[in-house]
Amino acid sequence: MEPFWTIRALQACRKKAQPPFQGCPVHREIPGNPGISCMTGQERSEEKSECVSLSPMRETVPALPERVCVFGTGDLGRSLGLRLLQAGYSVVFGSRRTHSSSRLPHGAQVLGHAAAAQSAHLIFIAVQREHYDFLVPLANQLKGKVLVDLSNNLRKNQYPEANAEYLQSLVPGAEVVKGFNTLSAWSLQNGPSDANRQVYICGESVEAKQVVIAVASKLGLSALDRGFLSVARELEDFPLQLFPQWRLPLRIAIGLSAAFFFYLLIRYVIYAYVTQGDDISFRIMVSLANQVCPIVSLIMLSLCYLPGVLASILQLYRGTKYRRFPNWLDHWMLCRKQLGLLSLGFAFLHVLYTLIIPIRSERTGPQCLIPQRPGMTTPTCPWEFWDLACTSYWESHLFPPSVTFSAGGSLASYSPSWVT
Numbered sequence: 001m002e003p004f005w006t007i008r009a010l011q012a013c014r015k016k017a018q019p020p021f022q023g024c025p026v027h028r029e030i031p032g033n034p035g036i037s038c039m040t041g042q043e044r045s046e047e048k049s050e051c052v053s054l055s056p057m058r059e060t061v062p063a064l065p066e067r068v069c070v071f072g073t074g075d076l077g078r079s080l081g082l083r084l085l086q087a088g089y090s091v092v093f094g095s096r097r098t099h100s101s102s103r104l105p106h107g108a109q110v111l112g113h114a115a116a117a118q119s120a121h122l123i124f125i126a127v128q129r130e131h132y133d134f135l136v137p138l139a140n141q142l143k144g145k146v147l148v149d150l151s152n153n154l155r156k157n158q159y160p161e162a163n164a165e166y167l168q169s170l171v172p173g174a175e176v177v178k179g180f181n182t183l184s185a186w187s188l189q190n191g192p193s194d195a196n197r198q199v200y201i202c203g204e205s206v207e208a209k210q211v212v213i214a215v216a217s218k219l220g221l222s223a224l225d226r227g228f229l230s231v232a233r234e235l236e237d238f239p240l241q242l243f244p245q246w247r248l249p250l251r252i253a254i255g256l257s258a259a260f261f262f263y264l265l266i267r268y269v270i271y272a273y274v275t276q277g278d279d280i281s282f283r284i285m286v287s288l289a290n291q292v293c294p295i296v297s298l299i300m301l302s303l304c305y306l307p308g309v310l311a312s313i314l315q316l317y318r319g320t321k322y323r324r325f326p327n328w329l330d331h332w333m334l335c336r337k338q339l340g341l342l343s344l345g346f347a348f349l350h351v352l353y354t355l356i357i358p359i360r361s362e363r364t365g366p367q368c369l370i371p372q373r374p375g376m377t378t379p380t381c382p383w384e385f386w387d388l389a390c391t392s393y394w395e396s397h398l399f400p401p402s403v404t405f406s407a408g409g410s411l412a413s414y415s416p417s418w419v420t
């Protein structure tokens with residue numbers, strides 16, 4: 001079955017008794033490239049009235065603006081301008097200094113603010129909020145234009161209203177969209193990685209937001225519409241959030257550490273004191289802590305890999321990978337990097353503690369928190385411990401669990417008893 005746009009194009013051209021490509025007066029085939037046609041600008045405008053568009057999206061998505069304007073030739077303005085040029089847009093900068101264009105991306109034009117505003121429908125404002133009053137005299141030129149507010153603040157609640165709302169109040173005739181403020185000039189220059197491909201936008205006008213979304217997708221970004229302009233403050237606070245994805249992993253790590261620490265404290269130190277009268281409380285700081293680290297590290301590592309497995313199972317169950325994961329899984333997936341890094345941190349701590357133990361042992365004699373079993377070796381020289389530390393690190397944290405379990409006998413002096 002033919003796609004519907006092909007059928008529509010054929011019908012439209014047949015109505016004019018012309019074949020769709022070769023016979024249509026506005027299309028000429030490029031020699032050596034059958035099927036590819038070329039047109040002049042005038043022919044292209046005539047074509048709009050004569051032939052039906054071949055693009056199935058044309059009716060729903062507004063046409064991309066050819067020329068895009070960027071106010072401000074600072075770090076962000078230049079980086080954004082470069083990306084827009086690379087994406088095929090014609091870029092005009094609106095600047096106070098129209099002659100200092102040496103550092104601007106090649107191919108961009110620099111005009112005064114008023115002339116630049118008149119030449120484009122979409123205008124990115126890459127200027128600090130403190131200077132927005134320069135836009136007031138441009139109200140006439142900006143009427144009906146889409147203004148994208150890129151600004152951020154230095155701290156939360158710095159101003160009574162969001163920057164985007166302030167911009168809208170200064171230029172009421174324009175359609176203000178807040179967005180792209182979570183991108184940095186650096187990431188724009190280097191191309192967004194997977195982690196920062198997502199941008200958030202908000203604004204009152206649906207059409208204006210569609211224009212911005214279309215530009216974002218052409219830049220290789222995925223724009224998420226967060227609603228009306230009242231959400232702008234939230235978007236402006238995003239870059240100010242300190243380690244937003246770290247909270248849950250840190251809470252899990254602290255909770256697990258505390259739980260295992262108290263469990264081991266009761267099981268080995270308090271139990272030994274109550275039943276045998278042995279006071280081994282001096283081992284709490286090093287030996288006991290060293291029991292906790294690998295346990296937490298392994299659990300964090302499994303928590304890092306588990307959501308990926310669950311997501312795959314869910315995709316197989318649903319039979320598609322194009323449906324959103326439930327929120328809890330989505331959130332968990334986003335924390336994987338932090339969970340993995342914390343796991344690595346605890347593993348390093350374990351190696352460090354393991355290296356400290358022989359130094360103490362040399363002075364106080366061999367120590368072992370877990371009661372020794374017959375045949376169990378207790379390393380006494382630092383080299384032996386160094387060797388064991390490295391082996392245990394690789395075996396416990398980088399090899400499959402089965403290997404760890406098999407190596408448990410020789411590591412029993414400092415590995416958790418449930419691992420051995």
Ligand SMILES: NC(=O)C1=CN([C@@H]2O[C@H](COP(=O)(O)OP(=O)(O)OC[C@H]3O[C@@H](n4cnc5c(N)ncnc54)[C@H](OP(=O)(O)O)[C@@H]3O)[C@@H](O)[C@H]2O)C=CC1
Pocket residue numbers: 071072073074075076077094095096097125126127128129131134150151152153180181182183184185186
């Ligand atoms: N840098 C970044 O990575 C990011 C920046 N942002 C936001 O983007 C905005 C710009 O940041 P950035 O490019 O780093 O800042 P810069 O200081 O590098 O550039 C700001 C530009 O604003 C223009 N400007 C300065 N004063 C005035 C004024 N009185 N009237 C008119 N225009 C003026 C200047 O352009 P000209 O000389 O051409 O007139 C200047 O180059 C800020 O609000 C920032 O919060 C958001 C996300 C990331």
Ligand SMILES: [Fe+3]
Pocket residue numbers: 294350392393396411414415
């Ligand atoms: Fe270990």
